[in-house]
Amino acid sequence: MTDKRNIILAVVLSIAILFGWPMIANRFFPTANPPVTKVEAGKATPLPQPSAAPAADGPQANRDRTQVLRETPRLAIDTPKLKGSINLKGARIDDILLPTHKETIAKDSPPVRLFSPSGTKDAYFASFSWSGEGIKLPDANSMWTADKPALTPASPVTLRWDNGAGQRFIIRLSIDQDYMLTVAQTVENVGGNQIVVRPYGLLSHLGVSKTPSTWTIHTGPIGVFNNSADYGINFKTLDEEGSKRFSTTGGWIGFTDLYWHSSLIPAQNLPVEAQFRGADQRYQADITYAPVVLAPGKSATTTSRLFVGAKETTVLERYTDQEGVALFDRAIDWGWFRWFEKPIFYLLDWLFRMIGNFGVAIICLTFIVRGLMFPVAQRQFASMAAMRAIQPKMKAIQERYKDDKPKQQQEIMELYRSEKVNPLAGCLPIFLQIPIFFALYKVLMLTIEMRHQPFYLWIKDLSAPDPLHILNLFGLLPFTPPSFLGIGLLAVILGITMWLQFKLNPAPMDDMQKQIFAIMPWMMMFVMAPFAAGLLIYWCTSNILTIAQQWWLYRQHPVLSQPAAAK
Secondary structure (H helix, E strand, O other), X not given: OHHHHHHHHHHHHHHHHXXXXXXXXXXXXXOOOOOOEEEEOOXXXXXXXXXXXXXXXXXXXXXXXXXXXXXXXXXXXXXXXXXXXXXXXXXXXXXXXXXXXXXXXXXXXXXXXXXXXXXXXXXXXXXXXXXEOOOOOOOOOOEOEEOXXXXXOOEOEXXXXXXXXXXXXXXXXXXXXXXXXXXXXXXXXXXXXXXXXEEEEEEEXXXXXXXXXXXXXXXXXXXXXXXXXXXXXXXXXXXXXXXEEEEEEOEEEEEEOOOEEEEEEOOOOOEEEEEEEEEOOEEEEEEXXXXXXXXXXXXXXXXXXXXXXXXXXXXXXXXXXXXXXXXXXXXXXXXXOHHHHHHHHHHHHHHHHHHOOHXXXXXXXXXXXXXXXXXXXXXXXXXXXXXXXOHHHHHXXXXXXXXXXXXXXXXXXXXXXXXXXXXXXXXXXXXHHHHHHHHHHHHHHHOHHHOXXXXXXXXXXXXXXXXXXXXXXOXXXXXXXXXXXXXXXXXXXXXXXXXXXXXXXXXXXXXXXXXXXHXXXXXXXXXXXXXXXHHHHHHXXXXXXXXXXXXXXXXXXXXXXXXXXXX
């Protein structure tokens, strides 16, 4: 009867893991980036990818981008990492491409687009201007003049607009070699009356991010206010609760995606009012400075910055450490364990730069981790050997006090103390592996340095699932299995190596444990199949090294290879 109950429990557990885990993982732990390849007839072919920019449908958001760009005079943007243009009508920064990042792994893939002008399906732009009363101010229809044809790192540009009533408005733009624009807004009051103006900047974002915000990875509205990063606001929050306001000195505000980011960075020593707004799938982040009173003949300048580009770790940290942007590296949602995840990233990135292949770098990382944990494994096996040696005494205690469980537990604990055995020592390597595995998961999911990094053969993106599925005979059959049945070759290797690892361990005496250990490798094969290929390479390599390590350690502790002692 007990055996039947154990079998039923094992089957129920298997079904719960097989069908329940995908729902849990998709909610709390996004398993991988979208596949970038599909294996057909034994050949890996690129798949189309969603645009990097947010998209929305609507009667005013469906015009052709090329046509919209042609309708107004434009100032070119030309840097190694940014291409595009600024609309001189309204002085909007609304056309930004990233030439060093492609939409897909295909050779002819277009570059990632971040900003697109108003009126297109993926409108996303930045604007800097002024508010005030009793004064004619520049607006979206104001036509600005530029003193140069292009904005480059070596060639700043000045935009000018005169309201014809005694005030001149000037925007001086400069740009660095990466993704940062500096925007100096100047008002010159050459009229006969005192004026009051408030400089502001805004980011307008049509639609929500294509990458949904999850428990482990935040996308959407983001900011740093009064030296504290805020990940608690998303598009749904703005839809349901309305605007969110912040008074801050220092920090920044903007929108972030998995790999891409744009933000307004006010002067870090001036107080500003920051705000998120949202209505009808249109979202805005803005900053507003304190009012400036200008007497006749006076001028005032306020300098802000605009970041628009890729979330490259070293670039974000340089802006934080060297250029004084408060917590700008928090644009990457490392989470609570950034102190551990970032060293893993730095080590992987260094290995990748030394080796040239990120998959090999992951394998080398596995060797380093297992090497550092080898002394722990030695203690684990010594503890297991000691536990196996005292099994006859434990059985005797269990028989002697089988009707007195408290006394039985007391005597067993006393046996542990007298024999100097720690029953939990064998679990330590498993617990140490968990933060390493989670850190690698976050690195693969978050860092753009790992995006579209290939390994060998059919694996073209280590941050995406293994595309070589066994259920369609590795691409020979013309269909793609659903995600929870998409068992790739790496997942099969994971299951086999885990099964071999368990086979090397002494058979547990409890029948329930035996059944759980018998099905666990194959359940883990299903659970891990949708995860990033890089994670599976790490785990498979770790299993292989563990098997070799166990073989060697069993030779050092032969008592572990002997059958468990009888009563």
